[in-house]
Amino acid sequence: MKIRDTLIDELLAGQDPTTVMTQDGLLGTLKKALLNRMMACEFDHHLAQEQAERPVGARRNHRKRVLTGDAPIEVTIPRDRDGRFDPVLIGKYQRRLPGFDDKVISLYARGMSTREIQGHLEEIYGAEVSPQLISTVTDGVTAEIAEWQNRPLEPVYPVVFFDALRVKVRDEGTVRNKAVYLALGVRADGHKEPLGLWVEQTEGAKFWPRIMNELRNRGVNDILIAVVDGLKGFPEAINAAFPQTQVQTCIVHLMRNSLSFVSWTDRKAVVAALKPIYQAVNADAALAALDTFETSPLGLKDPTIVPAWRRQWDQVVPFFAFPRELRRIIYTTNAIESLNSKLRTSVRSRGHFPNDEAAVKMLYLVLRRVNQNWKMPQREWTAARTQFAILFGERFRSE
Numbered sequence: 001m002k003i004r005d006t007l008i009d010e011l012l013a014g015q016d017p018t019t020v021m022t023q024d025g026l027l028g029t030l031k032k033a034l035l036n037r038m039m040a041c042e043f044d045h046h047l048a049q050e051q052a053e054r055p056v057g058a059r060r061n062h063r064k065r066v067l068t069g070d071a072p073i074e075v076t077i078p079r080d081r082d083g084r085f086d087p088v089l090i091g092k093y094q095r096r097l098p099g100f101d102d103k104v105i106s107l108y109a110r111g112m113s114t115r116e117i118q119g120h121l122e123e124i125y126g127a128e129v130s131p132q133l134i135s136t137v138t139d140g141v142t143a144e145i146a147e148w149q150n151r152p153l154e155p156v157y158p159v160v161f162f163d164a165l166r167v168k169v170r171d172e173g174t175v176r177n178k179a180v181y182l183a184l185g186v187r188a189d190g191h192k193e194p195l196g197l198w199v200e201q202t203e204g205a206k207f208w209p210r211i212m213n214e215l216r217n218r219g220v221n222d223i224l225i226a227v228v229d230g231l232k233g234f235p236e237a238i239n240a241a242f243p244q245t246q247v248q249t250c251i252v253h254l255m256r257n258s259l260s261f262v263s264w265t266d267r268k269a270v271v272a273a274l275k276p277i278y279q280a281v282n283a284d285a286a287l288a289a290l291d292t293f294e295t296s297p298l299g300l301k302d303p304t305i306v307p308a309w310r311r312q313w314d315q316v317v318p319f320f321a322f323p324r325e326l327r328r329i330i331y332t333t334n335a336i337e338s339l340n341s342k343l344r345t346s347v348r349s350r351g352h353f354p355n356d357e358a359a360v361k362m363l364y365l366v367l368r369r370v371n372q373n374w375k376m377p378q379r380e381w382t383a384a385r386t387q388f389a390i391l392f393g394e395r396f397r398s399e
Contacts, residue, residue, distance in 0.1 A: 011026060153215065155221045157222075158187075158396060160186070160223050165343055167180055169359055178356070178359070208238075249312045249319075251331045258305045270305070277290050293306065328384070329380055342370055
């Protein structure tokens with residue numbers, strides 16, 4: 001076998017002529033590289049032959065692969081004769097580098113199931129990852145959830161939105177619809193903060209006081225305005241724990257409920273017709289606008305709308321006593337509706353959850369991802385802060 005002169009020139013370039021033939025020089029390096037290459041080829045042949053002889057479905061033997069944030073990398077861990085070498089960069093039994101877990105959790109938070117994540121990693125990165133590994137990675141946030149759910153809270157929240165979404169959870173062999181309650185607080189500096197998640201286990205009359213008492217035990221002394229979705233008994237539970245709190249029915253929920261039985265062709269017109277009610281200058285003007293809508297063609301066509309407003313009118317009326325700056329904070333869909341949209345999208349994509357813990361894990365990861373983007377206070381907060389100070393005095397300034 002003849003070696004080209006040009007290749008020899010490339011190998012000798014920059015070499016010390018006095019050490020070329022030594023063990024530490026070029027010749028020793030070439031011997032080492034050649035032996036490693038021969039052993040690698042022999043190992044490849046061994047794996048190929050073993051794979052051909054292995055029964056279908058049997059566990060495959062392969063080189064050690066370390067899953068990184070981008071792609072799997074095959075590595076060879078150096079070993080000494082006594083087996084005492086314990087590498088720090090990649091441990092003997094380590095199969096994942098930092099970044100991999102974060103990517104799996106991010107995919108899970110976007111609503112992908114463990115099987116879908118498995119297929120995604122195999123398709124994009126060529127990585128064979130078991131569903132059990134993905135579950136193990138996502139289960140790693142369980143302790144984080146417990147710490148988050150029990151962390152101390154602010155003593156005063158000017159506004160807290162209480163909302164519920166329905167999830168399908170397997171319970172005692174059957175799939176049930178369960179309510180998961182979310183509390184979203186607005187701090188005195190205008191920043192939004194998810195306060196907690198609770199899966200309903202008992203009837204509302206017993207369940208809601210538990211939420212309120214938990215908030216008190218975590219340090220909340222006062223809530224100025226609580227915005228709720230009109231559930232029966234919830235306002236009473238709030239006032240039992242926070243007697244001075246002004247409970248306000250969520251206008252957005254009222255609008256949504258009003259449209260639930262309206263045909264798609266009439267929805268735009270109904271929204272426009274209801275706008276004079278919640279944009280009225282005071283409660284009397286709002287009631288007059290409601291009466292006008294009741295006798296209008298749209299009100300007569302959908303007679304369920306007005307009774308829904310009248311049933312909750314006691315909790316709607318406080319809204320009209322607030323100045324326009326506070327109304328925007330209470331009404332705005334940006335506060336909780338955009339968050340609910342992301343939560344519901346993730347829930348719908350999953351179908352149902354095997355247990356309550358899986359549902360909370362999914363919702364928490366979505367909350368954590370969304371909360372990272374809440375860097376600034378709400379746009380309307382500067383003007384609203386002044387109004388809170390005027391209306392609530394020392395209660396607002398006691399934070």
